[in-house]
Amino acid sequence: MTWLRTHYDRVTVFAAALFLFASSVLITRNAWQFSDNLGLQTAPAPRPAAPPPKAVEMEQAMEKLKLPAQWTFSSRSGLFVPEKHFIDANTRLPATLQTTEVHPPVPNEWLEQFNLPIADADVLTQDPDTDGFNNLEEWQNHTNPIDKNSHPPFIAKLKMKSFAQEPFKLVFASWVGDTFALNTSDLKEPTQFLKIGDSIRGTKFEIVKFTEKHETNKYGTTVDISELTLENRETHEPLSLVKEKIMISPESVANFVYEWGERKEFAVKKDQEFSLKPEEQIKYKLIDVQPGKAVIVDTQKPDVPIEVPPLAP
Known part of the structure; x- marks a missing residue:
């Protein structure tokens, strides 16, 4: 005991050194164990990648964004909101x-x-x-x-797109006494010299009346504007030809649009027959055409007119 008291400082230093040595050994041992445990751990499995957005859904969403603003409905319902x-x-x-x-x-x-x-x-x-x-x-x-x-009748898909008139193919060229000269508007046919009551070759018309007329133009010259009246032998509709003027044909033309299935545009002359899919066995005839409507009939029901409205703008 006397020696310990005499050498207290040395004993203290020795004890501290021993403690530090033991601590270092313990730390080194724990470090080795941690390293071993760390090496044994497996890496976590990678998370699956998020599936790419569907192109169809994105396209549908984009189309809806292009639509005009529309009603927004509430889901409320119940006793007080029926x-x-x-x-x-x-x-x-x-x-x-x-x-x-x-x-x-x-x-x-x-x-x-x-x-x-x-x-x-x-x-x-x-x-x-x-x-x-x-x-x-x-x-x-x-x-x-x-x-x-x-479904509605297929004829409901028929609309009149436009109304057109064609020039009449005959021109009242001249007259001498009771004889009248008629030319074709394209001058490709020989002149016909006819009298009242004669039928016009290549047409449904005959001459029924002549009216002599004259007028003074802006230059003070007297101009012959005599009229030759024709009549359709089938419909008895009259048509007046003014000397040396090209007149409008009574055979008007309707331009139709048919929108059942594939859109189709076609022209029909007055009294011409046509059919429409899918009921091609039904024959229609154009009997009248005006700027605001066309009138057709089913050839099996000629007494029942069908009005075709104009195509909406």
């Missing part, structure tokens, strides 16, 4: 199906009756039963838009 409520996309004011017609002129009730997507901006041009007629046409013709066997 009907659909929505916000008018134009006025931004609340509305209901009872107070606002969403797709005029088609009533909301008709769209809901057949469970059509009333919130779609293009609902009237949709064709859910793929019969070739859109919802607006089905409503106009009182047919079922979701039944392929219920």
Whole structure:
């Protein structure tokens, strides 16, 4: 004990050195174990990459963005809100199906009756039963838009695009006494010299009347404007020819557009027959044409005229 007291400083230093040595050994051992454990751990499995967005879905989303603003419906319903409520996309004011017609002129009730997507901006041009007629046409013709066997008549797809008139192919060239000279407008046929009561070669017309007329033009010269009246032997419709003037043919032409299936445009002359797919066995005849409409008949029902409206702009 006396020695420890005498050499206390040395004992303290020795004990501290021993403690540090033991600590270093322990730290080294733990470090080796940590390294071994770290090497045994396996890397976590990589997460699967997110699937790329579907091109079709993106295209559909882009198409919807191009559509005009449309009604936004609320999903609220219940005891105090018994009907659909929505916000008018134009006025931004609340509305209901009872107070606002969403797709005029088609009533909301008709769209809901057949469970059509009333919130779609293009609902009237949709064709859910793929019969070739859109919802607006089905409503106009009182047919079922979701039944392929219920559709408007195919003639409803016929519209008049334009109205045209052709020059009459004969020209009243001259007259001497009771003889009248007629030429073709293209001057490719020989002149016909005819009298009242004669039929005109190559046509359905005959001469029925002559009226001598004269007028003074702006230069003070007297001009012969005599008229020769022709008559269609089949229809008895009159046609007046003024001397040396090209007149409009009574055989008017209607230019039609048929939009069932593939769009088709074609011209029909008055009294000409034509047919329409898919009912090509039915023959139609153009009997009249005006700037606002064309009139046709089914040749099997000639007493029932069918008016063809003009094509909407």
